[in-house]
Amino acid sequence: MTRRLAILLLIVLVVPCFGFGPPRLTDADEPLKSLTPQQIALMRDEPLPAVTAPAALLVNPTTGQVILAQNEHARRAPASLTKLVTAIVALERGDLDQTVTVTEEDLQIWTMIGLHEQETLTLDEMLHVLLIPSDNTAGVTIARTLGGTADVFVGWMNQWVESHGLRNTHFANPHGLDDEENYTSAWDMAQIALYAESVPFLREILATPEIIAADRRLVNTNEMLTRYSGTVGIKTGTEELAGECLITLVRRPQGDALAVVLGSTDRYADSVSLLDHFYGHYAELHFDLPESPLNRYVDTEGNLHAFGLREPLTMLVRSWQTGSVTIVRRIHNPVVNPAADEPIGTLEVLLAGRPLMEAPLYAR
Structure with missing residues (x-):
């Protein structure tokens, strides 16, 4: 009897060791x-910020993760955001040391900084004038000089956006004044902005609050550079049809955020709301x-x-x-x-x- 109990006990102990494989973590x-x-409180889903812009996009450029997308593919007038592509194409087609001269015809498009007929600047200087105070005449002068005519240059701009797969963007001029054939989308503008920021020369200009160039004090139209911590660019635009437009790139230790608003009635409030939402709820690891x-x-x-x-x-x-x-x-x-x-x-x-x-x- 004792021997049978011993055998039974041995079976009970040994059988579980077979058929289940070696031990492993599960x-x-x-x-x-x-x-x-505190973490549990933060887990509660916070509503996405409401913005006045009919088209908006908030994205983390590092990972490509979209946080907010509102009519991001809808075609909207871009206003002076156009000048980002003007500058990109100018760098590809021109030489920074070459000179560009303002003509009487160029001045039919008004100048914000008082460019005058026969004024000659380097392309380097004129790109600063184009992007920092967002001068419209500068866009025309650059386009006419490099393309022979502004229309040829605008054709290059459209070739550039097409080659980058931006199907909801088309340009009719190099400055961005309202035109039915001048349109873009928040999504396309985000791609254009990130490309511009990848070019060191443009990145430096777009991060400059003010500078002495072209014998003038040039003040950036982008107030986010001085009013929102971590802003490194990039561009404003305002027109009657376009409304208020703004692209903002922010870099902080917590991570990078890109906000695009098109057609806003208060671009700075909209952009701050989007960016505050990102930095209040997200972080890069x-x-x-x-x-x-x-x-x-x-x-x-x-x-x-x-x-x-x-x-x-x-x-x-x-x-x-x-x-x-x-x-x-x-x-x-x-x-x-x-x-x-x-x-x-x-x-x-x-x-x-x-x-x-x-x-x-x-x-x-």
Whole structure:
């Protein structure tokens, strides 16, 4: 009897060890972090800001994540936002050191800074005049000089937007004064703005609140440069048909935000509402694995190998999530001679222990 009980006990203890495979971590094994009351409060969905602009867009350029999109593909008059493409094409077609001369015909389009007939500036200077005080005559002078006629230059502008897949944008002039054939969309303007910001020469101009150039004090029409912290550009536009237009790019340690408003009745209030919403609710997180004893694995022969990511990871999260995000390195393939293109594991990004995203790890 005693022997039978012993055998039965042995079976009970041994059977669970078969058929279930080796022990491994499951979702339930991950340590779950508790959320603070403040985080729980921030989790509540906040309504998106209401803006007067019939077309608006709020996006995180780093990740491409759209936070707010309101009629973002609707065609709207662009006003002086047009000048961004005028400047882009001028840089592609001209030389910054070449001279451009204002003609009597150019002055039929009014000048905000008092350009006069036969005034000669370098293209560099004229682009400052075009973009900082947003002078209309400057646009005509640049277009006529580089294209032979303004119409030829505008044709180049339309070729440029078409080549970049901007199907809801078309230009009829180089300055942006109202014209039925002059239109764009908030989405297209966001792409144009980011392209302009990728050009160092333009990025510097668009970030300049004021400067002495062309023998004048040029003051930027974009008040966000001095009234909203972190603003680095980019452009205003105002016309009767277009209404108030504004593109704003803000860079802060918390992350980057791009706001576009078209047809607004108060472009600054609208833009501030959009940007405040972003910085009140979102943050960028960046992940990289530098050289470190933590970022090594032991292969099957006991040798150490460094590992890392091909490129740093960036993700956009809600602000309440930042304190609950952790990373886990998992080595699945501890090979002795790892190939350059062969993943050896995975970096997992977890929110309170739950997976958010992952990326392959490679031996260095």
